[in-house]
Amino acid sequence: xxxxxVSAAEIAMAVRSGKLKAxxxxxxxxxxxxxxxPAINAFTAVLAERAMADARAVDAAVAAGRDPGPxxxxxxxxxxxxxxxxxxxxxxxxxxxxxxxxxxxATAVKRLKAAGAVLxxxxxxxxxxxxxxxxxxxxxxxxxxxxxxxxxxxxxxxxAAAVAAGMVPITLGSDTNGSxxxxxxxxxxxxxxxxxxxxxxxxxxxxxxxLDHIGPFARTARDLALTYDALxxxxxxxxxxxxxxxxxxxxxxxxxxTGLRVGVLCGWFERFASAEVVDAVWVTAKGLGGxxxxxxxxxxMARAAAFCLSGAEGGALHLASLRARYDDFDxxxxxxxxxxxxxxxxxxAKAQRVRRWFLxxxxxxxxxxxxxxxPATPFTAPPIGQTSLTVDGVELPIRANLGLYTQPLxxxxxxxxxxxxxxxxxxxxxxxxxxxxxxxxxxxxxxxWLEREGVVGAGKELVTAEGS
Amino acid sequence: MTGNLxxxxxxxxxxxxLELDLAPVAREAVAAxxxxxxxxxxxxxxxxxxxxVDPAPVFWP
Numbered sequence: 001x002x003x004x005x006v007s008a009a010e011i012a013m014a015v016r017s018g019k020l021k022a023x024x025x026x027x028x029x030x031x032x033x034x035x036x037x038p039a040i041n042a043f044t045a046v047l048a049e050r051a052m053a054d055a056r057a058v059d060a061a062v063a064a065g066r067d068p069g070p071x072x073x074x075x076x077x078x079x080x081x082x083x084x085x086x087x088x089x090x091x092x093x094x095x096x097x098x099x100x101x102x103x104x105x106a107t108a109v110k111r112l113k114a115a116g117a118v119l120x121x122x123x124x125x126x127x128x129x130x131x132x133x134x135x136x137x138x139x140x141x142x143x144x145x146x147x148x149x150x151x152x153x154x155x156x157x158x159x160a161a162a163v164a165a166g167m168v169p170i171t172l173g174s175d176t177n178g179s180x181x182x183x184x185x186x187x188x189x190x191x192x193x194x195x196x197x198x199x200x201x202x203x204x205x206x207x208x209x210x211l212d213h214i215g216p217f218a219r220t221a222r223d224l225a226l227t228y229d230a231l232x233x234x235x236x237x238x239x240x241x242x243x244x245x246x247x248x249x250x251x252x253x254x255x256x257x258t259g260l261r262v263g264v265l266c267g268w269f270e271r272f273a274s275a276e277v278v279d280a281v282w283v284t285a286k287g288l289g290g291x292x293x294x295x296x297x298x299x300x301m302a303r304a305a306a307f308c309l310s311g312a313e314g315g316a317l318h319l320a321s322l323r324a325r326y327d328d329f330d331x332x333x334x335x336x337x338x339x340x341x342x343x344x345x346x347x348x349a350k351a352q353r354v355r356r357w358f359l360x361x362x363x364x365x366x367x368x369x370x371x372x373x374x375p376a377t378p379f380t381a382p383p384i385g386q387t388s389l390t391v392d393g394v395e396l397p398i399r400a401n402l403g404l405y406t407q408p409l410x411x412x413x414x415x416x417x418x419x420x421x422x423x424x425x426x427x428x429x430x431x432x433x434x435x436x437x438x439x440x441x442x443x444x445x446x447x448x449w450l451e452r453e454g455v456v457g458a459g460k461e462l463v464t465a466e467g468s
Numbered sequence: 469m470t471g472n473l474x475x476x477x478x479x480x481x482x483x484x485x486l487e488l489d490l491a492p493v494a495r496e497a498v499a500a501x502x503x504x505x506x507x508x509x510x511x512x513x514x515x516x517x518x519x520x521v522d523p524a525p526v527f528w529p
């Protein structure tokens with residue numbers, strides 16, 4: 001059995017104690033990627049030389065009696081939106097492939113390296129992060145490891161698929177309207193979208209400055225918490241980095257969350273929901289001792305406002321390329337960016353005020369509940385290339401509707417952990433565990449508790465299976 | 469939101485304002501996306517907000 005069948009936490013413990021060499025782990029990860037990725041297409045770059053050099057540095061630290069860090073020897077990969085020193089940041093495009101290589105690692109990459117983790121490569125995504133499916137017109141679709149004929153979700157599809165397929169135990173992605181939570185749900189892994197401003201975005205190509213977040217994926221809640229803690233801390237180089245102290249989740253991760261007041265979001269968060277995802281939410285609520293149905297007023301307006309704001313800021317950001325490199329875009333992305341740039345200014349201006357108003361509605365709910373639950377997506381992963389599907393007799397465009405339940409929440413920057421329910425013979429479903437601002441610690445405790453109780457989990461079959 | 473709107477004329481005019489040289493064949497797809505945005509804006513533009521509701525800031529002053 002490969003060492004990658006165990007968690008990041010177990011790898012780090014073994015490397016720190018000297019029982020395992022980081023170089024050996026890196027070799028196994030690289031071999032695993034070479035073996036599995038042709039069928040998945042999660043990676044756009046594999047950095048074997050850098051990985052081995054970093055791994056040997058970790059081993060040297062251990063041999064010298066220095067602390068190699070809490071993620072010592074853990075292989076990781078990042079969405080190709082993150083700067084990696086010496087590598088061109090593609091952002092899922094061919095236009096950006098003409099840019100010079102990044103001069104430095106993104107802050108998040110630096111912090112994971114400082115924690116001892118070993119960067120293995122860069123991961124596929126929707127072009128400029130404007131999508132929910134990672135059906136990339138230039139680099140091909142990323143395939144869902146549970147059923148390669150189906151999408152991995154997006155826009156951080158490569159990040160979710162690489163973890164689900166057991167190629168690396170942790171990855172980084174970004175989430176503007178759902179791009180961590182959607183692929184985490186469809187691929188059956190854990191994903192964290194933290195509070196807006198919690199984690200540094202320095203060195204990460206923007207999509208929507210007002211809404212972009214970064215966050216980790218992992219196969220266990222513990223690995224998610226370990227990675228989150230290593231990423232925390234105000235970054236003076238990121239103007240949106242919040243003036244918050246490091247608030248580690250690990251110290252109380254195993255404390256059972258007793259006396260929780262759980263709300264299950266209904267109304268908008270049931271709209272077009274398939275029976276599978278509704279069931280997943282209530283199974284999760286039952287695991288927490290039950291939940292009360294509650295409506296979050298304004299969710300539909302928030303989603304619509306996020307839609308307009310994303311188009312406006314994304315369109316404005318890419319205006320120069322839209323003028324000069326029109327034919328080099330994915331047409332589906334291009335036409336949305338153009339429309340976004342052309343909309344009347346009054347729409348995104350009003351959207352920013354709706355954001356303030358909707359945040360007040362949500363904060364009012366957190367006066368009555370500790371956590372809220374909602375499906376991550378309206379349905380499980382559809383086939384690659386399918387453009388619409390019928391839910392409750394209504395034909396829905398797939399791409400536009402995958403983010404129905406995620407968009408209102410990222411619009412107001414609430415922290416969310418997406419937890420997976422992987423059940424035999426069925427595609428995974430994901431549930432959003434939503435918290436008040438800055439309460440990632442509570443969400444991770446809840447996720448860890450649910451995992452220990454067997455209510456949620458990523459399953460082991462894909463990781464322990466040998467060969468592609 | 470009511471009233472007829474020739475979206476393609478709007479797209480051509482607005483694109484010109486931004487010095488975007490859109491081929492006529494492209495205008496239709498962009499107009500379709502703009503129609504979608506218009507539908508979305510219709511969901512929240514009529515929300516009555518008091519003057520005390522500030523925009524959510526993009527930066528920390």
